[in-house]
Structure formats: C-alpha cells, structure tokens
Amino acid sequence: MQNILPEQLYLAVSKLPYDRLNEIRLRLGKRVVVSLKAKKYYLSASGLTSKEQDAIIVSQDMLYEVIKRACEHSMYAVNNQLRQGFITVLGGIRLGISGEVVFENGNIKTIKNFTSVNIRLPHQIKDCSLNAFCYVVQDEFVNTLIVSPPGCGKTTLIRDLLYQLSHQNYCYNVLLVDERCEIANCYNGEPQLDVGNFTDVYSCCNKLYGFESGIRSMCPDIIATDELASQKDLQALEYVANCGVKVLSSVHAKDIDDLKTKPYFESILKNKIFKRYIVLSNKNGPGTYQGIYDENLRLIVG
Amino acid sequence: MIKLVAIVVVVVGFVLVGFGVASWYKRRNRFFDDLLYFCDLLTGEISFLQRKLLQIVNLHKDSFAVDFFTVISCYERYVRAQSKKEELKKELLAISFLSEEEVCSIYDFLLSLGNFDVENEVLNIKNYKNCFVRYCTKANKEAQKYAPLCIKVGFIIGCTIAIVLL
Numbered sequence: 001m002q003n004i005l006p007e008q009l010y011l012a013v014s015k016l017p018y019d020r021l022n023e024i025r026l027r028l029g030k031r032v033v034v035s036l037k038a039k040k041y042y043l044s045a046s047g048l049t050s051k052e053q054d055a056i057i058v059s060q061d062m063l064y065e066v067i068k069r070a071c072e073h074s075m076y077a078v079n080n081q082l083r084q085g086f087i088t089v090l091g092g093i094r095l096g097i098s099g100e101v102v103f104e105n106g107n108i109k110t111i112k113n114f115t116s117v118n119i120r121l122p123h124q125i126k127d128c129s130l131n132a133f134c135y136v137v138q139d140e141f142v143n144t145l146i147v148s149p150p151g152c153g154k155t156t157l158i159r160d161l162l163y164q165l166s167h168q169n170y171c172y173n174v175l176l177v178d179e180r181c182e183i184a185n186c187y188n189g190e191p192q193l194d195v196g197n198f199t200d201v202y203s204c205c206n207k208l209y210g211f212e213s214g215i216r217s218m219c220p221d222i223i224a225t226d227e228l229a230s231q232k233d234l235q236a237l238e239y240v241a242n243c244g245v246k247v248l249s250s251v252h253a254k255d256i257d258d259l260k261t262k263p264y265f266e267s268i269l270k271n272k273i274f275k276r277y278i279v280l281s282n283k284n285g286p287g288t289y290q291g292i293y294d295e296n297l298r299l300i301v302g
Numbered sequence: 303m304i305k306l307v308a309i310v311v312v313v314v315g316f317v318l319v320g321f322g323v324a325s326w327y328k329r330r331n332r333f334f335d336d337l338l339y340f341c342d343l344l345t346g347e348i349s350f351l352q353r354k355l356l357q358i359v360n361l362h363k364d365s366f367a368v369d370f371f372t373v374i375s376c377y378e379r380y381v382r383a384q385s386k387k388e389e390l391k392k393e394l395l396a397i398s399f400l401s402e403e404e405v406c407s408i409y410d411f412l413l414s415l416g417n418f419d420v421e422n423e424v425l426n427i428k429n430y431k432n433c434f435v436r437y438c439t440k441a442n443k444e445a446q447k448y449a450p451l452c453i454k455v456g457f458i459i460g461c462t463i464a465i466v467l468l
Contacts, residue, residue, distance in 0.1 A: 003382075003383065069383055071354075071416070072354045072355065072356050072381060072416075073354075073355050073356075073381045073415065073416035074353075074354035074355045074356075074416040075416055075417055075418060075419065075423075076348055076352060076416065076418060076419050076420045076423045077348075077352045077353065077354045077416075079419045079420070109419070110419060188354070188357070
C-alpha cells in the first residue's frame with residue numbers, strides 16, 4: 001500500500017485494520033470512501049469518520065500520483081491492463097480505473113483524464129469453498145459454473161476451489177486463464193494469491209487464445225476462467241468442452257432464472273455443458289450460497 | 303638536492319593535474335556512452351518484453367560507470383517514490399562535466415520515461431537518443447582531442463616551471 005498511496009492517504013489508511021479493509025474509492029473532487037467488511041465510511045486524516053466535512057478530498061494530483069505509482073512509472077507495461085480498466089500491483093492489490101477512453105480505429109488505445117480509482121485489496125479466504133467442493137468433485141471434477149451478481153465472491157470461490165484441488169491432493173493439471181488478473185492477481189507474471197501447486201497461469205490474455213494455446217501447450221485437465229460474458233467467450237468455452245477438458249468458470253447473473261435469459265447461453269444450457277451451477281448472493285455477506293444446481297438446473301442443495 | 307626534489311614534485315604534480323583534466327573528459331565521454339547504451343537497453347526491453355523501468359534499471363545498472371550509476375540510482379529512488387524529482391535534478395547538476403543544457407535534456411528524458419504506450423515510448427526514447435548522440439559525439443571528439451593533450455600540457459608546464467626554478 002505504501003508504494004501506491006501518496007503520503008497523506010497512506011498515513012490515514014495505515015490507521016485502519018488491513019484485514020477488514022476491502023476497498024478504497026477515490027473519485028475526483030469527492031471524499032475518499034473506504035469499505036470495511038462491505039460497510040462504507042469516509043476517510044479523514046485521523047482514520048474513519050462519519051462526518052463528510054472531515055473526509056479527505058481527492059485531488060487530480062492525488063489520482064495521478066496513485067496511478068503513476070501503481071504502474072511504477074511504466075505506463076507501457078500496464079497499458080494492456082489499463083485498456084481493460086485496471087492495474088494489478090504488488091501484493092495482488094487491484095486498481096479499477098475509470099476516465100475518458102481513447103479509441104483508435106475502433107479499438108481502445110488507453111484511458112486518459114482519470115476520474116476514479118477503486119483500490120481493491122484481495123483477501124484470500126481459504127476453505128470458503130468447502131461447502132461446495134463435494135458437489136464439484138465427486139468421482140472426478142465436473143464442469144462447474146459459478147453464478148452471482150458482482151461483488152458476491154465468485155472470484156474468491158474459484159480461487160479457493162483451485163487451491164482446494166491442490167490442497168486435497170487431486171493432482172489435476174489446471175490451466176487458469178486469468179484474463180483480468182483477478183483470480184491469481186499476477187504481478188509481473190507471478191501469482192500473488194495461492195491458486196494451488198498444479199495451476200499454470202495465463203494472465204492478461206483473452207479466453208479464446210488462452211484456451212486454444214493452453215490446451216496445446218500445457219495439456220490441462222481443467223481450465224478455469226472468470227466472467228463469461230461475450231459470445232466469443234462462450235464459443236471458446238464450447239471449444240474447450242469439446243476437447244474433453246473440464247471447465248470451471250463464472251458468470252454475472254442474479255440467479256438461475258436470470259441465467260436462462262442471458263444472451264448466447266441457450267446452447268450452453270441446452271447442451272448441458274455444465275454439470276454444476278453454484279449460485280451465490282450477498283444475502284448474509286459476500287459468498288452466501290443460494291443454491292447448487294445440477295445440469296438440468298434442478299436444485300441439489302439450497 | 304631540495305631543488306631537485308622540488309622540480310620532480312612540480313613536474314609530477316602538473317602531470318597529475320593533466321591526468322585529472324584528461325579523466326574529466328574521459329568520464330564525460332563514458333557518461334554519454336552509458337546514456338546511449340541505456341537508451342538502447344530501454345528500446346530493446348520495452349519493445350520486446352515490456353519490462354518495467356525498475357526492472358530494466360535493476361537488471362543493468364551494474365554495467366554502468368560510476369557517474370551514470372549514481373544518476374540512475376537516484377532515478378531509481380525517484381521511481382520508487384523514495385525521493386523527489388528535485389533531488390534527481392540536484393544529482394545531475396552536481397556532475398561537473400555536464401552543461402546546463404545537457405542536464406536539462408537528461409532530466410527531461412528521465413522524467414518523460416514511462417508515460418506512453420510501447421510504440422510512443424520507443425519513439426520518445428529515439429528522439430532523445432538523437433539529441434544524446436550529438437552530445438556523445440562532441441564528448442567523444444573532445445576526449446580524443448584534449449585528454450592526451452592535457453597530460454602533455456601538464457608535463458610541459460611542469461617542466462617549464464622546473465626550468466624557471468633552476
């Protein structure tokens with residue numbers, strides 16, 4: 001944290017309990033807001049405050065300083081991440097960045113005129129997947145899709161499932177295609193969070209390339225990836241499933257009914273590519289199990 | 303006997319002064335050689351591996367001579383947010399063999415690093431390198447011309463004074 005935050009901000013943040021800190025939100029011209037255990041507070045020079053007028057105001061210099069420090073004065077090295085709206089730094093801390101998007105020939109070139117930075121601190125919650133693990137691995141690992149709205153613990157669950165596979169000595173070779181560096185939180189290519197001893201990581205590469213190239217070069221038993229969204233992602237997924245490689249992935253949806261209405265998911269559901277659907281919610285905090293469903297979308301555990 | 307010792311001391315002293323001035327030219331020459339080498343390293347590392355500046359500096363800084371090593375170490379501290387950019391300028395200004403114009407160019411160059419995407423970063427380095435090539439060529443010519451001359455002049459002045467002393 002010290003490496004990325006300007007002194008004033010670091011001194012304030014250092015007064016907070018790190019293990020409970022989830023997010024620091026910097027919005028240009030607005031007050032600094034921190035999220036502790038999913039509850040939001042203003043941040044003043046002396047720590048948390050409920051008084052808005054005491055809170056630190058985010059200046060443009062502060063925003064730029066944070067981004068410059070996060071990319072270690074090497075914008076070119078993180079521009080691929082920046083184009084996707086984030087930067088990963090040492091320790092697996094992720095900075096979500098918003099601003100004015102620069103296009104060139106229809107492609108995103110970079111982001112400029114930054115307006116917000118969301119500093120997300122990763123907390124590996126070991127064993128959080130144990131309740132679901134026995135449904136995902138029975139005689140063998142089955143294709144599994146984690147379904148939840150944003151911020152409900154999909155990524156944490158995938159990470160722990162990968163960790164458990166290794167920890168419980170299921171010696172599957174796992175290929176993690178970590179498109180947005182959210183699962184392993186790679187910094188300079190090195191995973192900052194524990195994704196198991198049998199996991200190979202492709203970071204910052206698109207799913208189609210990761211799947212095709214990974215299957216050829218790494219011979220995985222399981223491919224894990226985050227956030228299936230576009231038609232291309234689903235085509236890549238079908239390609240993997242047809243290669244006999246197991247899949248662990250996630251998707252943004254409120255529940256199973258919501259998933260059914262998602263565009264492009266029809267054939268995935270019809271072909272019963274996934275044998276397990278784990279639905280998460282925020283009901284009792286992030287990572288609340290809403291239900292585990294089988295390939296026919298029948299509730300197994302609720 | 304004392305006179306003889308004094309003559310030897312004077313001659314040796316002036317020759318040493320000559321060596322000192324010659325080494326000033328040589329250090330200046332080496333500094334710009336290192337700077338150009340650094341530009342080449344940056345171009346290669348950035349365009350191929352997209353390594354971060356700190357990684358590039360850490361990997362290669364031991365290959366630089368003391369003057370450029372000092373500057374690059376100071377730059378490293380600045381990138382690590384352990385020192386301010388003013389200290390970098392101070393460090394450059396403290397190098398006696400650099401002119402004000404040269405200090406400004408090098409300072410601007412170092413501060414401009416890491417602000418663009420790969421393509422433009424390489425272009426930026428190339429532009430600065432063109433400017434540094436001029437400095438380097440000049441420094442190289444000066445070193446070839448004046449460094450041996452300084453030693454000779456030192457020796458001649460020493461001898462002249464010795465003759466006068468006699």
